[in-house]
Amino acid sequence: MNTIRLLSAETFVPLSAPTVLMSHLREHFDEHGRVSGSEHAWSASFDIGSATASLREDGIAFRVEAGDDTSLSFLQWSVAEHVYQFVPDEKPPIVWRGGTAPGAPLPYFRAMRVVRAAQVTPLMRRLTLAGENLARFARDGLHVRLLLPPKPGVVPVWPVMGADGRQAWPEGERPAVRIYTIRRIDVEAGEIDIDFVLHEGDDMPGARFGMEASPGEVVGMIGPGGGNLAQASRYIFAGDETALPAISRMLEELPPHAQAKAFIEVASTEEEQELTHRPGIEVNWLSRQGRPTGSTTLLIDALRGLDRAEWEGDSYLWAGCEHEGARSIREFLKAELDFPKRRSLVAVYWRRGRAGEESRN
Numbered sequence: 001m002n003t004i005r006l007l008s009a010e011t012f013v014p015l016s017a018p019t020v021l022m023s024h025l026r027e028h029f030d031e032h033g034r035v036s037g038s039e040h041a042w043s044a045s046f047d048i049g050s051a052t053a054s055l056r057e058d059g060i061a062f063r064v065e066a067g068d069d070t071s072l073s074f075l076q077w078s079v080a081e082h083v084y085q086f087v088p089d090e091k092p093p094i095v096w097r098g099g100t101a102p103g104a105p106l107p108y109f110r111a112m113r114v115v116r117a118a119q120v121t122p123l124m125r126r127l128t129l130a131g132e133n134l135a136r137f138a139r140d141g142l143h144v145r146l147l148l149p150p151k152p153g154v155v156p157v158w159p160v161m162g163a164d165g166r167q168a169w170p171e172g173e174r175p176a177v178r179i180y181t182i183r184r185i186d187v188e189a190g191e192i193d194i195d196f197v198l199h200e201g202d203d204m205p206g207a208r209f210g211m212e213a214s215p216g217e218v219v220g221m222i223g224p225g226g227g228n229l230a231q232a233s234r235y236i237f238a239g240d241e242t243a244l245p246a247i248s249r250m251l252e253e254l255p256p257h258a259q260a261k262a263f264i265e266v267a268s269t270e271e272e273q274e275l276t277h278r279p280g281i282e283v284n285w286l287s288r289q290g291r292p293t294g295s296t297t298l299l300i301d302a303l304r305g306l307d308r309a310e311w312e313g314d315s316y317l318w319a320g321c322e323h324e325g326a327r328s329i330r331e332f333l334k335a336e337l338d339f340p341k342r343r344s345l346v347a348v349y350w351r352r353g354r355a356g357e358e359s360r361n
Helices: 018-032 069-086 205-212 244-252 298-304 323-336 356-360
Strands: 007-014 034-037 041-046 049-056 059-066 109-121 124-130 141-148 176-186 191-197 218-226 234-239 259-266 282-287 316-322 344-350
Touching: 007 069, 018 034, 018 041, 018 049, 018 059, 018 069, 049 069, 059 069, 109 191, 124 205, 141 205, 141 244, 176 205, 176 218, 176 244, 191 205, 191 244, 234 244, 234 298, 244 259, 244 316, 259 298, 282 298, 298 316, 298 323, 316 323, 323 344
Parallel strands: 234 259, 234 316, 259 282, 316 344
Antiparallel strands: 007 059, 034 041, 041 049, 049 059, 109 124, 109 218, 124 191, 141 176, 141 218, 176 191
């Protein structure tokens, strides 16, 4: 029997009130993994590895373990990010022993080169990016962060590993960061496809890059992220065009036994695409007919129109859309259906009036 050798990293974080942070971290990680143990020593298991926390009188000792350097780095990043989130005024020092050395390239970063561009619909353009060693991007998540030139002709700096496990930035012009779905990945050919929705606006580096990028241009890529689709016998998908690449890929990769219905909101009938999926999967296109994005109730109305039986058993809802639309879907699931939280993922893909990472908050 082959034994998987786990990689590990450890750190001790000095704190004035470690018991409070232990409780906050345990509650947070329990929403995203499986937590076991006591209030003074617990372990959180995730698909990519585990994080263990042990309470000390003057702080918390952490240990993370994973099967590859990308997963290990993600766990280090997550621990550090949430420590600083829950104790923002204290800013305790975090220095990891083990894992990627500070200042070294991030194991989850790749420099990618544009090799092809194609117009999928009037408002969606597909770029094919080429890079090396992409196997890790084919599992444990559909999404990546693209690091885009902040202005045409500017070559940004790329992040490196920080001592605290987070990204550190050398001196220079930083890239703009936007989250996208890997629409297609060919590990052997070293290629991925990314679909860009061509929004209008002044602060739209992603749309601008998608519209103007030509073969040879370089973009950074960090990932993968977003996890995997939960197992179920029946799926309900709902999303606007920003979630269309993710829904399209999930429909292609559904297990043979699964039933599915998808509701996809687009600007007009011209934005409808020929999606690949097996027989028996129902795709419903919802056209805004010229109305602005984020201004309709098409998605929530479609979900309310489903028969109650569609939600029974181990049905699973996956939704991605504008902030207010996501909020209305969550309220519907809780107040009208009493739908178990573990059987849904409702993601904010964007927010009117905000850009970049802020748009998902």
